[in-house]
Amino acid sequence: MGKKQLWMVIAALIMLNCLTLVFFLSKVNEASGVLANEEAVATVGKVTISRQDWLNELEARYGKDVLKEMIDQRVIEEMAAKYKIKISDQEVEREFRMLQTTNHSFSQKNIKNEKKWKEQIRASLLLEELLTKDVVVSNKELKSYYAKNKSLFNVPTFYHISHIIVKTKKEAEKASKELSQGSSFSALAMERSIEEFSANEGGDIGYISEEDERYPKPYIETAKKLKKGTYSKPIKVEQGYALLKLEGKINGKNYSYDEVKEEIRRQIALEQMKSPASAATFWDEAKVDWFYGSNNKSN
Structure with missing residues (x-):
């Protein structure tokens, strides 16, 4: 998974989180009683669209994706705990800095979600570490990659x-x-x-x-x-x-080899993988069973 792909995944997860918030806050209102379900959220002439109609449409369109994203996050957390894998705050900060400076739409509006962005960055890095935990890359290969791609680690x-x-x-x-x-x-x-x-x-x-x-x-x-x-x-x-x-x-920063060698190791290992980088790889190990079927992990 290249950095551009990583940031696309992070952006997609943020979007799904927003959908999750809308969906489940609405479900809380639903639990308050039937009247809440029948509350009109829109009218077109004499036709009313009820809250329940809206919720049903949200679930039909996004329910599976939102649920899968929630499962993936929990799977990553459990597998990281199982294998005692952690991501340092320094790594998260570095990726967040890169995200800010390469995503031209990262405005004041988006910066308000900084905590959520960092949570998703940490989850993505944990997944990378889980997927590559058994891969060994020689120091020679790591240093060669750093020397050839040094500009990637020099942030103006x-x-x-x-x-x-x-x-x-x-x-x-x-x-x-x-x-x-x-x-x-x-x-x-x-x-x-x-x-x-x-x-x-x-x-x-x-x-x-x-x-x-x-x-x-x-x-x-x-x-x-x-x-x-x-x-x-x-x-x-x-x-x-x-x-x-x-x-x-x-402020600009030139990252040293020691600061980024683990990132380089993951990058080399991920480029060698034939299958997509996905938390679904660990679903069986985490004993996942869900509404859409225990063996159905696709979108």
């Missing part, structure tokens, strides 16, 4: 930026004045910015580095001079004028 400094783009300098100066008087940067971005995609996110464009070619060079040069929470003077850009706000910063 990243700046978390929000911006407001307007057509004229006059508009930019007006927005700057309003900010100095206490106006919200994100509210002004949604109201004034002509860059629609980021405007919908309150101007948030995520993390960028000097190597990023998506944004003008002045963005990084300006961000380096800002303190967290402060904003820039208007700067000239192709679309007009931009105001930048520094939301945060992740």
Whole structure:
């Protein structure tokens, strides 16, 4: 499982967790009585959609996937305990740092789920360790991989930026004045910015580095001079004028061989595996029996 695949799995698990929350909170309401089940969640003309109709549809569409994800998490926990496998906080932090800086949609909205992201990262790393626990890779092979892929372990400094783009300098100066008087940067971005995609996110464009070619060079040069929470003077850009706000910063780090050798061992071992990396590998050992059949582990 490559890093890109790992982060896709993590994102999918977060989505399933959200569905789990909606589904099971609704089930709690259901337990409060029949009236809750018949509560209307929508009406279309004279037709009513009840809470129970909604719950039935949720279960039909997502019930199996959500249940499987819950089982997988419990299986990983039990197998990790059985084989005395642990993942250090340092490893989780490293993966979280990489996730933040490589996922361009990792905005302020997403950072609020930091605890959940880290839980999923830990679960994914535990699964990798379980799947590769018996694989031995020589020091020579590990060091060779590190030498050939050293750039993967050298993380540049990243700046978390929000911006407001307007057509004229006059508009930019007006927005700057309003900010100095206490106006919200994100509210002004949604109201004034002509860059629609980021405007919908309150101007948030995520993390960028000097190597990023998506944004003008002045963005990084300006961000380096800002303190967290402060904003820039208007700067000239192709679309007009931009105001930048520094939301945060992740300092660059060059990871040593000793810091990443276990990650490299897992990576080499996983690349040699012919079967998909899945917690279902341990279902029989964990004696899983579920609603959809004890031998049916597929999605």
